Amino acid sequence: MTNNSIMIAIILALIAGGVGYVIGSMLRKKSSEALLANAEDLAAKMIEDAKRQTEVMAMEAAIQAKDAVYQAKEELEKQFEQETRDKKRDLQALEKRLQQKEENLDKKTNLFDQRDTEFLKREQSLAAREQVLSTKEQAQVQKEEQIDQLVTEQRARLEQISGMTSAEAKKVLMDAMEDEAKLDAAKIIKAMEEEARETADKKSKEILALAIQRYAGEYVAERSVSVVTLPSDEMKGRIIGREGRNIRALEAATGIDLIIDDTPEAVILSGFNPVRREVAKLSLQKLIADGRIHPGRIEEVVAKSQEEIDQAMKEAGDQAAFDLGVHGIHPEILKLIGRLKYRTSYSQNVYQHSLEVAFLCGIMAAELGINVKQAKRAGLLHDLGKAVDHEIEGSHAVIGADIAKKYGESPKIVHAIMAHHEDEKPASVLAVLVQAADALSGARPGARREMMETYVKRLDDLERIATSFDGVVNSFAIQAGREIRVMVSSDLVSDDRALLLAKDIAKKIENEMTYPGQIKVNVIRETRATEYAR
Incomplete structure (x- = not known):
């Protein structure tokens, strides 16, 4: 029992005694003397009980304190013994390591002694070798001096003999x-x-063949006429109008000729401007579907159709850039690209042709390891000038290069556009790629439609121009007019002259003929020696 418990017991006892005393006093005053005596006896007994309890608690507290001291002593002894054992073990391990180090040091000392002995032996051996080498060097110097003397004597003799x-x-x-x-x-x-x-x-x-194999483009021959289907022949009269005012208003608004003949349920639109022809076709279809056909309505529908075609051209330009994966092209250039959708060259759609050239450029650029996106960009923009060449004078290549430069295209792209028809000499791989892709797209069978008479005339003109030069024996136009082979007389034309003749023929073809792509001129000179053994 602790000191606090003892104090509490004492206090309780004192309190109980006090309470008893008070009670006794009160009882003496209020009760008889007998009751007062009993109260005093009861208080005395309570005090005795409190004293006995206090003594018992004090003894218990002393016993518990002795137990705590004894336990603490035992724990300290155990801890001391454990620390003593740990220190002893550490000292033994340290002593063992010191012994091992001493043994290692002894071994190293013996090894160093052996090495010192070997080094002394080697030094003695090297000293002996140096003496031998010194002797040999002296002999070598003497031999070299003798050789130099002999060489000098021999050189003097050779100079005397040869002069x-x-x-x-x-x-x-x-x-x-x-x-x-x-x-x-x-x-x-x-x-x-x-x-x-x-x-x-x-x-x-190989690269050109690969590009052709990997790209398969479809071509639909464009024509200078469009046909609009009518629901019935009665609609023809409504299109013509009273005294022909409707048809005149439509032709004046669109700039396209309307041919209304005996063709059942059809009206023919004739014109060389494909954009206007498309506007006229769309306008006529709307008028037929609406049923209200009069000059005021015609002008309104034509204006609306023009806006729709402009929007379609813009969307076509955006779609082309998206399909090719080229970005950052100026919106005005994209509008012109979309305008090529209604432009043809030798009956080939220029929009489709530009897409094909871009794809071919990308394929060949990937094979050559150059920038694919830049090649596609140059291919897409190479015929940009054809969108406005009927409005601006000059070659479409030069016009396209000027437009591209105006709207911030890089010098490499501008040069490739300018050089794809030799308006400027190609000075980069990109320019040559665009040339090759343009030729591939235009020269593929079925890419461009020509009249049979025009085709035959071009072949005749090629052979006629080639045979007009002196020394030419014969000429043959081959590969659909893409190449002309000229056979010359070896007696009249030399090798150097053959080169000049090829350039002269090519220049004359450029000046006198109109043709798509390029024509290769091959001048062949052959010398044959013939003899008979009898």
């Missing part, structure tokens, strides 16, 4: 070696050039 000094003989030898080296270098260069030419030609053909 030339050593410098002159060296010059003659160097000249001969230089000529021989030049000859060998020329042979190597020629072989390398031939190999490079063959490799480049083979590689370029």
